[in-house]
Amino acid sequence: MRDLSDLKDELEKCVRCGTCRSVCPVFRVAGREPSAARGKLTLIESYMKGEIGLTETYLKHLKECTLCGACRQNCPNSVNTVEIFNAARIDAATKNGIPLAASLIFKNLLDDRILPWALKMATRLQGLIFKDSSVEKGLLSRFSLPIIGSGRLLPPLANKFFMELPEVKALSKQEQGSKGPKIAFYAGCGINYLMPEVGTATLEVLKKAGTRVIVPEGQVCCGMPAFSMGDEKIARNMALKNLEAFEAHEFDFITTSCATCGHGLKNLFRKLLGDNSELKDRVEAFCSKVRDITELLVNELDYLNKAGNEKKGELIATYHDPCHLGRAQGLRDAPRYLIEKCSAVNLKEMKNPCSCCGLGGGLSTTNYDLSINITKRKVDNIKGSGADIVVTACPGCMVQLRDGLHKFGVKAKVAHVVELL
């Protein structure tokens, strides 16, 4: 992986034309130069030259970014902005000794040993902190908490985490059935702690598609959240643990229903572990088998022909492209094909389906106001499409969209593609 100091040439590729101002979701809301890539790159360059230090303001601007990659995709000179931003975050976190969301709680949350424990405690405690909200799924925080803020719709922690469901535990060492391609399912934190139902729906679809599934035990967080907060070390540890957990089994593909995890497993792993010559081949073997669930169904399992032509009902659905699926993995068609051919809803595009939901890059933790105002634009577009359901393929986006729809009073439901199949 390239260090910030290796990225000098990449930084110099920016000619400051300003194109990034037209596509940056943060700039659209914040409206000032430091939030667009051009400003951030200038700051990073000045920091590297020693003209500014690791100041509060510098860190603030570094954090005001969802890492959605729209600037990189639209840059006429193909400046790899996201790589630079990640490297700058790692540099800052390393030198400061704490990740960018510099609260102790957050640091602990990033650690995979503490996370499950902390969340379990929270499940017990949440009755005290949250009151039921009648709207959609989720809970409205009753009190204003420092990182939560009142009026924010948070999904309840699952009563029973996905990895602990008996039907999942039954698959943790050995797959069921004896025919069909063998698939290893990677759940990820969103599904495990917040949305086990998306996980169970995935398992059902995989069964329908005629595969044998295993959900390897010992899998941990994919490391994307830690990485984007600049904590490369934790991210690398997690990658290693996952590698080992999956290497204990044989399978044809690894799949996940989380766009962010998919991007992490496919691309981040290579960056984190690929430099190590001993690990290189193992990492390559792992990464080359990773498929997003929609990609797996459409490209590998011929699901469109096996299960196609569902009869259409009345409901209108619109599809939100998760940044980590559309931009990061180039998968825009597969989820749409599945909705069109294999579900009972009618697909209607919204304006700017690929613009970021506002959650990414840790922004919803570090600057909730900014983050939810980005979501507001998304919500307006959803409303404009007249859809009853917003379909997407990432639990992270689902959390953010539910929060935004609730906050801005739009009635649409949020679902994962697999829940419609």
Added chain:
Amino acid sequence: MLTNIVKNELKRIVGADNASFSKEDLLCYSYDATNSLHLPEAVVFPATAEEISLILKMANAEGFPVIPRGAGTGFSGGSLPVEGGVVISTERMKAVIEIDPDNLTAIAEPGVVTWEFQQEVEKLGLFYPPDPSSLKFSTIGGNIAECAGGPRAVKYGVTKDYVLGLEVVLPTGEIINTGVRTAKGVVGYDITKLMVGSEGTLGIVTKATLKLLPLPETIKTMLAIFPDLKDAAKAVSGIIRAKVIPSTLELIDSVCIKCVEEYAQVGLPQAEAVLLIEVDGSFDTVDKDSEVVKRICAGNGSTEVRIANDKKEVKDLWKARRAISASLFRVKPNKINEDIVVPRSAIPELIAGLQEIGKKRNLLIAGFGHAGDGNIHVNIMYDKKDPKESKEAQEAVVDVFGLTIKLGGTLSGEHGVGITKAPYLKMELTEASIDAMKRIKAAFDPKGILNPGKIFPKADKAQADRLKEPV
């Protein structure tokens, strides 16, 4: 140096959240698309003309420079604080105040992004034609100050043709309204036209009344492919001679095709040149005109004329066209970007001349742009780190300007003089006209506090040499 009293007063005028003195923020307002950096001493984000007026009055009293800034996408350094001072960013003034379909006018604040303004008026079936390639990120205020134009200029003209009236804060702080809200008006001097294209040196625009047109019924987008650049140039003259006025007539040469195809991947052919042509109007006219265009292209050596079939193909072609300028850095790390204009009929001669200059100086000269109105973006590509190539590139600029003037043209069609072209002003203007302009500047801005160091070359030789250094 700004005193603490001035800084506190700035904060008081615009509010503490809207004034910044931190090095980080100053860095972010120190550049434009010329990619050179000049640190201001403060950046402020006012919301009203009154706030700007107070700042300008204080600038006169205290003697600090004030530099208006839109999106900072200028190609001549207009928004650069070359002498320090206070940058006034219009980023908070971005309301479309009114759209009047009965009178075909609209009123907008200067910080509105041109594209967003166009989207708003198009919802009502109206049309604001000025379309610089930077339209998705540059502002109405910046467009007015530079008199920006784009591909549609060949048929619809440039920004100045759409500005009916302005609210302007004069350098001395008075707020005036210029122009009219009517189709005509001849009361007094035409200060509106004087302000348009004045590069932020005569006043700060705080509101603009803009003229709109009915949105054309339909548009057809075509791409004509030529194995010879000179043939493409001839086809341009041919089309104009046939009395068809396309709404776009853009020339793209082989270097540009290669760079931009690498970026946008929209299936541009590897040819010596292509013309991107659009005709608009009623369905009948568009059919008729596109046939004429096809015939003339074929008659001038075009091997193929493609027609865009759907919205996506049109969008792709435009994305590619608009990205040319910035994507050229793929072939060389530096370029000198000039936007000369020659009479349309002289385009073939210009193209031949540019090729000669390139050969003579052993430089890659990429050309593209608004061939339909004679405005060609000449990009002299070089590597700053190669001293010989740098020197040749600088001399090539003088060659290009010489050729332009010889052909009866002008040094800049739309990017303005700013700091990059100031050293060459005398190649086009006589001493007497430069002097007349300086007297106008002095009449508006006796203390010289508004956007100093722009347009007029400094008498100072060292300064002139520094400015000559290509950015």
